[in-house]
Amino acid sequence: HHPNALDALSQEGLSEEPVQQEREAAGSGGEAAAGRRATGKGKQLPRGSRKKSSSKKKSKGEEEEGWGESESGSSESESGGAERQREHPFIVTEPGEVARAKKNGLDYLFHLYEQCREFLLQVQAMAKERGDKCPTKVTNQVFRYAKKMGASYINKPKMRHYVHCYALHCLDEEASNALRRAFKERGENVGAWRQACYKPLVSISAPLGWDIDAVFNAHPRLAIWYVPTKLRQLCHLARSNSSAGGSVLTAANELPPPPPMF
Amino acid sequence: HHPNALDALSQEGLSEEPVQQEREAAGSGGEAAAGRRATGKGKQLPRGSRKKSSSKKKSKGEEEEGWGESESGSSESESGGAERQREHPFIVTEPGEVARAKKNGLDYLFHLYEQCREFLLQVQAMAKERGDKCPTKVTNQVFRYAKKMGASYINKPKMRHYVHCYALHCLDEEASNALRRAFKERGENVGAWRQACYKPLVSISAPLGWDIDAVFNAHPRLAIWYVPTKLRQLCHLARSNSSAGGSVLTAANELPPPPPMF
DNA sequence: AGAAGGACCAGTGGTCCGTA
DNA sequence: AGAAGGACCAGTGGTCCGTA
Numbered sequence: 001h002h003p004n005a006l007d008a009l010s011q012e013g014l015s016e017e018p019v020q021q022e023r024e025a026a027g028s029g030g031e032a033a034a035g036r037r038a039t040g041k042g043k044q045l046p047r048g049s050r051k052k053s054s055s056k057k058k059s060k061g062e063e064e065e066g067w068g069e070s071e072s073g074s075s076e077s078e079s080g081g082a083e084r085q086r087e088h089p090f091i092v093t094e095p096g097e098v099a100r101a102k103k104n105g106l107d108y109l110f111h112l113y114e115q116c117r118e119f120l121l122q123v124q125a126m127a128k129e130r131g132d133k134c135p136t137k138v139t140n141q142v143f144r145y146a147k148k149m150g151a152s153y154i155n156k157p158k159m160r161h162y163v164h165c166y167a168l169h170c171l172d173e174e175a176s177n178a179l180r181r182a183f184k185e186r187g188e189n190v191g192a193w194r195q196a197c198y199k200p201l202v203s204i205s206a207p208l209g210w211d212i213d214a215v216f217n218a219h220p221r222l223a224i225w226y227v228p229t230k231l232r233q234l235c236h237l238a239r240s241n242s243s244a245g246g247s248v249l250t251a252a253n254e255l256p257p258p259p260p261m262f
Numbered sequence: 263h264h265p266n267a268l269d270a271l272s273q274e275g276l277s278e279e280p281v282q283q284e285r286e287a288a289g290s291g292g293e294a295a296a297g298r299r300a301t302g303k304g305k306q307l308p309r310g311s312r313k314k315s316s317s318k319k320k321s322k323g324e325e326e327e328g329w330g331e332s333e334s335g336s337s338e339s340e341s342g343g344a345e346r347q348r349e350h351p352f353i354v355t356e357p358g359e360v361a362r363a364k365k366n367g368l369d370y371l372f373h374l375y376e377q378c379r380e381f382l383l384q385v386q387a388m389a390k391e392r393g394d395k396c397p398t399k400v401t402n403q404v405f406r407y408a409k410k411m412g413a414s415y416i417n418k419p420k421m422r423h424y425v426h427c428y429a430l431h432c433l434d435e436e437a438s439n440a441l442r443r444a445f446k447e448r449g450e451n452v453g454a455w456r457q458a459c460y461k462p463l464v465s466i467s468a469p470l471g472w473d474i475d476a477v478f479n480a481h482p483r484l485a486i487w488y489v490p491t492k493l494r495q496l497c498h499l500a501r502s503n504s505s506a507g508g509s510v511l512t513a514a515n516e517l518p519p520p521p522p523m524f
Numbered sequence: 525a526g527a528a529g530g531a532c533c534a535g536t537g538g539t540c541c542g543t544a
Numbered sequence: 545a546g547a548a549g550g551a552c553c554a555g556t557g558g559t560c561c562g563t564a
Contacts, residue, residue, distance in 0.1 A: 085543095085548095086547090086548050086549075088548095131499075131501070132494075133489075140535075140536055140537075156537085156538085157538090157540090157549050158548065158549065161539090161548090191546065226538090229538075239393070347528095347564075348528050348529075401556075401557085402556055403556090417530085418529085418559090419559065419560090423529095423559090451527090452527075453526065488558090491559090
C-alpha cells in the first residue's frame with residue numbers, strides 16, 4: 001500500500017545454492033544467531049529456493065529438464081535457469097547436518113523462524129516511524145512483507161505448522177537435539193518428529209501450571225509466535241489429567257487453579 | 263457457543279432507575295472503583311436502560327406513552343413498562359454530578375469502561391479454565407459476552423468512541439475533572455468536550471517520546487483498551503512537528519527517535 | 525443540529541485440502 | 545505414502561452512516 005524506502009530491495013535475483021553459507025547462517029542458534037545482518041538481502045535462500053516463473057507454462061522443450069524429474073546431478077548447483085515450484089521437503093537432520101538430494105534440514109527450518117523475526121523487527125521499526133499500530137507477533141502483515149522482500153519460501157501455513165518444533169529448540173536445545181538424533185537414527189519422517197515435539201513442551205509447561213502462553217511469553221524469541229492450538233489443547237488436557245485423583249469436579253469449577261509444582 | 267455456568271445469569275429483569283445507587287457505583291473512580299462486586303447482576307443499569315422489545319411493533323395504543331415523546335414527568339421512575347430504544351445521550355457533567363432529564367453523565371460513561379473491564383476479567387477466567395486463547399484486550403468477544411450478560415447498553419462503537427476520554431480520566435483525573443468543569447461552565451456539548459480530551463493526552467505522551475501505546479500499556483486499566491486511531495495519529499503528528507527545526511529529513515529517516523524530554 | 529449503535533467491510537488468524 | 549502452501553472462511557478491529 002504505502003511505498004517506502006525498503007521497497008527498493010524487493011524481488012531481486014537469486015544466487016545459486018548457497019548451501020555452505022547457509023550452513024553457517026542456519027547453525028542451530030540460540031541467542032548467538034541474532035541480528036547477524038539485514039534480512040531480505042536474497043542471500044539466505046537455501047537448497048534451491050527459486051522464484052516460480054509467474055504462471056508461465058514452460059513451452060515444450062524450452063527448459064524441460066532443470067526442475068522436477070531431472071535426476072542428473074544430485075547436486076543442484078548447475079544448469080543455470082533451474083526453477084521449481086515448491087520448497088524441498090524437510091527431513092530429520094542432526095544439528096549441523098547438511099541435507100542433500102532435494103531435501104531441507106531442520107537447522108534451515110529453524111533459521112526460517114529467525115528470518116521471520118528479523119522481518120517482524122523491520123515491520124515494527126517501520127510502523128513506529130509511520131505512527132502506525134505496531135505488531136507484537138508475526139502476523140499476516142509480516143508474511144506479506146517477507147514475500148515482498150523476496151523471501152518467497154516463507155509462508156504462513158509452513159511456519160505455523162512447525163512453531164512448536166521451533167519452541168522446543170528455543171526452550172531446551174539439548175532435548176531438541178537429542179530428539180532429532182533419535183528420530184534420524186530410527187529413520188522416522190518429519191511428520192513423526194514433529195508430533196514428538198509436543199510432549200517435551202507439555203512437560204516444560206507443567207511447572208508453570210501448564211500455562212503454555214506464559215512459557216512462550218517468557219522467551220523473547222518465542223513470544224512473537226502465536227501458541228499453536230494443538231499445543232494449547234495438549235497442555236490443557238495434561239492439566240486436567242493431573243487433577244484426576246482430586247476432589248469432585250463441577251462444571252463451573254472443573255480444574256484446580258494452582259497445579260503441582262513438580 | 264459453549265454453554266457455561268455464567269449463562270444462567272443472563273437476561274434478567276431490570277430495576278427501575280437506580281440512580282442514587284448508580285451514583286455511588288459510578289463515582290469518578292480510579293483504583294477505588296475496582297472489583298466492587300460481580301458484574302452483570304443487572305443492578306448497574308443507569309438512567310433508564312431498558313431492554314428493547316424485540317422488534318415488536320407497539321400495537322397502537324398499547325403503551326403509546328412511556329417511551330420517546332412522552333414529556334410528562336421529567337423523572338422517568340414511574341410508568342412501569344416504559345421501554346426505549348437507545349441509551350440517553352451523554353451530557354458534560356462535573357464529577358459527582360447526576361445527569362437529569364433523559365441524559366447520562368460522564369461518571370456513568372467512565373463506569374461503563376470499568377464494567378467492560380470486569381467482563382473482560384470474567385472472559386479471561388473462563389478462557390483459562392477452558393484452555394482457550396486468553397484475550398488481553400476488550401475484544402468483540404467481550405462485547406458479545408457483555409450483551410449476553412444483559413448489559414445491552416454496552417456496545418463497541420460507543421466504547422471505542424470515548425476511549426481517549428476515559429484515558430484522560432485514568433491518567434490525570436485532576437486535569438480530566440477540570441476539563442469537565444470548564445466545558446460544562448461554557449455550556450459545550452459532549453462532542454466538543456470529547457474533542458478537547460485529545461490534547462492533554464498528547465502532552466502526557468510527550469515525555470515518553472509521544473509513544474501513546476507505552477502510555478496506555480503503563481496503566482493497568484488502560485492497557486486493556488486499543489489506542490484510538492486518531493489519538494495515535496495526533497501523537498505521531500506532534501512528534502513530527504517537534505522536530506521541525508531539526509536537521510535535513512529524508513524519507514527513510516524522517517523522525518528523531520529520542521525526542522525532547524520536557 | 526448532536527448523538528447512539530446496527531451493521532458493514534477490509535484485512536486477520538487459522539488451517540484445510542487440492543496439489544505435486 | 546508424506547509434505548508444501550494457495551486459498552478459503554469464520555470471526556476481528558474499525559467505524560460509517562442510516563436512524564431517532
